[in-house]
Amino acid sequence: MRVTISRKAHFNAAHRLHNPHWSAEKNKTIFGKCNNPNFHGHNYELIVSVTGDIDPDTGYVMDAKVLKDLIKEQVEDAFDHKNLNIEVPVFKNLNPTAENIAIVIWDLLKPHLETGQDLEVVLYETPRNFVTYKGPS
Amino acid sequence: MRVTISRKAHFNAAHRLHNPHWSAEKNKTIFGKCNNPNFHGHNYELIVSVTGDIDPDTGYVMDAKVLKDLIKEQVEDAFDHKNLNIEVPVFKNLNPTAENIAIVIWDLLKPHLETGQDLEVVLYETPRNFVTYKGPS
Amino acid sequence: MRVTISRKAHFNAAHRLHNPHWSAEKNKTIFGKCNNPNFHGHNYELIVSVTGDIDPDTGYVMDAKVLKDLIKEQVEDAFDHKNLNIEVPVFKNLNPTAENIAIVIWDLLKPHLETGQDLEVVLYETPRNFVTYKGPS
Amino acid sequence: MRVTISRKAHFNAAHRLHNPHWSAEKNKTIFGKCNNPNFHGHNYELIVSVTGDIDPDTGYVMDAKVLKDLIKEQVEDAFDHKNLNIEVPVFKNLNPTAENIAIVIWDLLKPHLETGQDLEVVLYETPRNFVTYKGPS
Amino acid sequence: MRVTISRKAHFNAAHRLHNPHWSAEKNKTIFGKCNNPNFHGHNYELIVSVTGDIDPDTGYVMDAKVLKDLIKEQVEDAFDHKNLNIEVPVFKNLNPTAENIAIVIWDLLKPHLETGQDLEVVLYETPRNFVTYKGPS
Amino acid sequence: MRVTISRKAHFNAAHRLHNPHWSAEKNKTIFGKCNNPNFHGHNYELIVSVTGDIDPDTGYVMDAKVLKDLIKEQVEDAFDHKNLNIEVPVFKNLNPTAENIAIVIWDLLKPHLETGQDLEVVLYETPRNFVTYKGPS
Numbered sequence: 001m002r003v004t005i006s007r008k009a010h011f012n013a014a015h016r017l018h019n020p021h022w023s024a025e026k027n028k029t030i031f032g033k034c035n036n037p038n039f040h041g042h043n044y045e046l047i048v049s050v051t052g053d054i055d056p057d058t059g060y061v062m063d064a065k066v067l068k069d070l071i072k073e074q075v076e077d078a079f080d081h082k083n084l085n086i087e088v089p090v091f092k093n094l095n096p097t098a099e100n101i102a103i104v105i106w107d108l109l110k111p112h113l114e115t116g117q118d119l120e121v122v123l124y125e126t127p128r129n130f131v132t133y134k135g136p137s
Numbered sequence: 138m139r140v141t142i143s144r145k146a147h148f149n150a151a152h153r154l155h156n157p158h159w160s161a162e163k164n165k166t167i168f169g170k171c172n173n174p175n176f177h178g179h180n181y182e183l184i185v186s187v188t189g190d191i192d193p194d195t196g197y198v199m200d201a202k203v204l205k206d207l208i209k210e211q212v213e214d215a216f217d218h219k220n221l222n223i224e225v226p227v228f229k230n231l232n233p234t235a236e237n238i239a240i241v242i243w244d245l246l247k248p249h250l251e252t253g254q255d256l257e258v259v260l261y262e263t264p265r266n267f268v269t270y271k272g273p274s
Numbered sequence: 275m276r277v278t279i280s281r282k283a284h285f286n287a288a289h290r291l292h293n294p295h296w297s298a299e300k301n302k303t304i305f306g307k308c309n310n311p312n313f314h315g316h317n318y319e320l321i322v323s324v325t326g327d328i329d330p331d332t333g334y335v336m337d338a339k340v341l342k343d344l345i346k347e348q349v350e351d352a353f354d355h356k357n358l359n360i361e362v363p364v365f366k367n368l369n370p371t372a373e374n375i376a377i378v379i380w381d382l383l384k385p386h387l388e389t390g391q392d393l394e395v396v397l398y399e400t401p402r403n404f405v406t407y408k409g410p411s
Numbered sequence: 412m413r414v415t416i417s418r419k420a421h422f423n424a425a426h427r428l429h430n431p432h433w434s435a436e437k438n439k440t441i442f443g444k445c446n447n448p449n450f451h452g453h454n455y456e457l458i459v460s461v462t463g464d465i466d467p468d469t470g471y472v473m474d475a476k477v478l479k480d481l482i483k484e485q486v487e488d489a490f491d492h493k494n495l496n497i498e499v500p501v502f503k504n505l506n507p508t509a510e511n512i513a514i515v516i517w518d519l520l521k522p523h524l525e526t527g528q529d530l531e532v533v534l535y536e537t538p539r540n541f542v543t544y545k546g547p548s
Numbered sequence: 549m550r551v552t553i554s555r556k557a558h559f560n561a562a563h564r565l566h567n568p569h570w571s572a573e574k575n576k577t578i579f580g581k582c583n584n585p586n587f588h589g590h591n592y593e594l595i596v597s598v599t600g601d602i603d604p605d606t607g608y609v610m611d612a613k614v615l616k617d618l619i620k621e622q623v624e625d626a627f628d629h630k631n632l633n634i635e636v637p638v639f640k641n642l643n644p645t646a647e648n649i650a651i652v653i654w655d656l657l658k659p660h661l662e663t664g665q666d667l668e669v670v671l672y673e674t675p676r677n678f679v680t681y682k683g684p685s
Numbered sequence: 686m687r688v689t690i691s692r693k694a695h696f697n698a699a700h701r702l703h704n705p706h707w708s709a710e711k712n713k714t715i716f717g718k719c720n721n722p723n724f725h726g727h728n729y730e731l732i733v734s735v736t737g738d739i740d741p742d743t744g745y746v747m748d749a750k751v752l753k754d755l756i757k758e759q760v761e762d763a764f765d766h767k768n769l770n771i772e773v774p775v776f777k778n779l780n781p782t783a784e785n786i787a788i789v790i791w792d793l794l795k796p797h798l799e800t801g802q803d804l805e806v807v808l809y810e811t812p813r814n815f816v817t818y819k820g821p822s
Contacts, residue, residue, distance in 0.1 A: 003236045004269040014699040014726040033766035040766040041699040041726005059234035081718035081725040095470035099414045132415040140510045141543040151288040151315040170355035177355040178288040178315005196506035218307035218314040278817040333780035369607035406552040425562040425589040444629035451629040452562040452589005492581035492588040645744035680689040
């Protein structure tokens with residue numbers, strides 16, 4: 001009886017998209033307005049889903065409060081009101097696209113789940129653009 | 138050509154989380170505010186999804202009106218404006234967590250689908266917490 | 275230069291609608307399912323709006339964090355995961371309709387605003403039903 | 412490292428549901444109000460999801476701007492503010508149910524993706540009814 | 549103690565914008581895609597708000613069920629799944645813009661309210677375009 | 686017959702809150718995380734509402750397409766994917782709080798409306814925080 005429990009969270013941050021191995025011109029061509037050297041920003045909406053067996057004593061796959069706190073400690077405290085390129089070390093050498101941010105979040109959360117629990121991360125960069133990552137296949 | 142048709146529905150109800158095999162103290166520790174003996178309540182938002190083949194005569198997997206009525210008869214009429222712990226018999230001995238409510242709804246709906254149709258139930262307990270159940274695996 | 279700042283908040287609670295001066299039969303006729311003696315419940319979504327002058331030093335009408343904390347202390351801590359009829363004293367003798375809950379919230383918040391600031395409370399009882407109260411006229 | 416990128420889009424259109432091989436009476440019985448010969452209409456909300464590998468140079472599965480433009484060219488320009496039955500040739504002989512529209516959209520978009528990229532189409536006919544198509548299985 | 553009670557409702561319909569006193573060319577120039585002679589359509593989302601005094605016996609400004617039924621009888625039954633230009637008589641000589649539809653809805657509902665109750669109609673033509681009408685001033 | 690027409694728009698941007706007449710310490714105390722010198726950012730959702738008389742020839746208060754284009758030219762092109770503090774001149778000497786941004790947007794749009802048309806600007810800084818400005822009183 002595997003069930004998925006999902007929790008929505010939120011953080012906002014500044015970023016820019018940039019490939020340091022490319023010329024300024026090529027960066028501008030590929031990333032357009034997202035390459036702005038002065039940064040722009042987003043309200044990132046995050047949906048974290050954990051799939052696992054129900055604990056027969058609690059009726060929970062995972063306590064939603066525990067999941068909420070885990071997201072706060074691992075993601076919100078690290079990313080909220082930050083400049084991702086400058087202040088979040090992993091993005092020093094990794095372009096902070098929605099795809100890469102989702103993978104980083106998955107990697108931050110997965111070690112804290114129990115064995116056998118699956119993890120999915122959905123990240124909205126804008127209300128109309130979002131990405132989904134379910135882990136390495 | 139398998140397609141999924143989904144229908145959103147709504148009911149509101151009171152409940153409390155409680156394990157009768159535990160002490161009052163342990164219930165309070167594990168379930169926190171959700172253990173309130175006077176109950177609290179939610180607007181449950183429900184998304185029911187049926188996956189199957191398209192009927193070539195209608196172009197429907199299932200008539201959305203039929204699905205709407207099925208949800209009303211099986212779920213809304215049984216749960217809406219009710220106290221789940223007291224008035225819905227299955228929860229006399231089953232903790233009404235979102236996970237368990239989703240499984241109960243799945244079990245109520247599945248017998249009414251055609252052979253070969255798959256069922257998924259998504260249940261929002263709050264706008265930020267929801268669960269998904271796709272049946273026994 | 276009067277501007278309005280608004281903050282969304284959330285609480286969930288159980289309640290029932292009942293007029294103690296009426297017969298059980300009349301209560302059932304008037305309030306229908308909402309009169310269920312075992313209670314039902316809602317996710318109440320709350321929008322609190324404060325209108326006032328901008329402080330030229332901060333550029334704020336009011337610090338959104340201060341408003342968030344005020345709502346938490348005065349409303350969420352008092353109402354969240356509670357049975358309104360049993361556990362919130364003001365509703366011992368006041369029917370907890372959305373209209374009356376909105377007025378109670380307005381009365382709880384208004385004394386904490388500065389002179390000259392106007393207050394509006396919007397309360398969603400369900401995603402399709404909500405009420406608005408702007409204070410006595 | 413397969414990631415899914417999703418983009419929401421919108422078009423509005425008129426349509427009616429009708430099976431030309433059936434009598435008027437049977438069409439009315441099966442399709443009800445949706446069979447209205449004078450047409451009715453919807454705001455269709457569309458979510459297109461592409462799953463593939465991340466390009467290590469860009470950090471993108473696919474440039475969201477490219478996906479947005481592809482949806483505009485293939486779907487919005489063809490369907491928006493149109494009468495689907497009369498003005499979109501594929502529906503001359505295909506009943507424009509949400510299921511069939513989703514399949515048509517999938518067929519329009521898939522040839523423009525790279526080999527190895529998977530496509531999913533979600534189409535909301537109303538805020539409460541939607542369908543999902545992931546391609547032939 | 550005036551409070552506003554609001555109810556959301558929904559209908560979908562086909563329409564076209566057209567001024568019969570203008571040439572086809574001018575209609576096309578002014579109304580663009582909305583002038584399509586084969587019609588297009590929308591999911592109209594409607595918010596009806598009634599402001600009045602609270603009845604001290606019920607705690608209601610107006611029973612939300614009564615308001616829901618009034619909207620169904622006066623608006624949904626008349627407009628839902630209809631072609632506004634052809635099947636709703638008032639639009640035979642009135643261009644069915646969102647503005648005009650909102651005024652028509654206001655005129656349909658107002659006579660059914662009690663003296664002293666104010667009415668506001670908000671009509672979403674798309675998720676991004678909406679109009680508000682509060683009655684003649 | 687005054688009616689209000691509203692249009693939703695979107696831009697995203699980086700900003701920081703800072704008062705140059707204050708010490709770094711006081712800025713940190715008052716603005717907290719919003720004072721981050723490396724900037725953070727938001728998806729700003731904007732609702733622009735214009736109230737006026739209906740043109741009897743068109744049935745419009747204002748063509749929604751004209752309003753959409755006006756918002757794009759005056760607001761989106763100036764603010765989207767920008768660093769408000771560095772790249773939008775008006776915020777060189779004005780703290781870019783939601784309140785001040787709303788006033789700036791109102792001042793940008795108002796000169797383009799007709800005499801007698803009223804303007805309201807609602808600006809969401811996050812899904813839970815927003816401000817409203819209706820012009821000088």
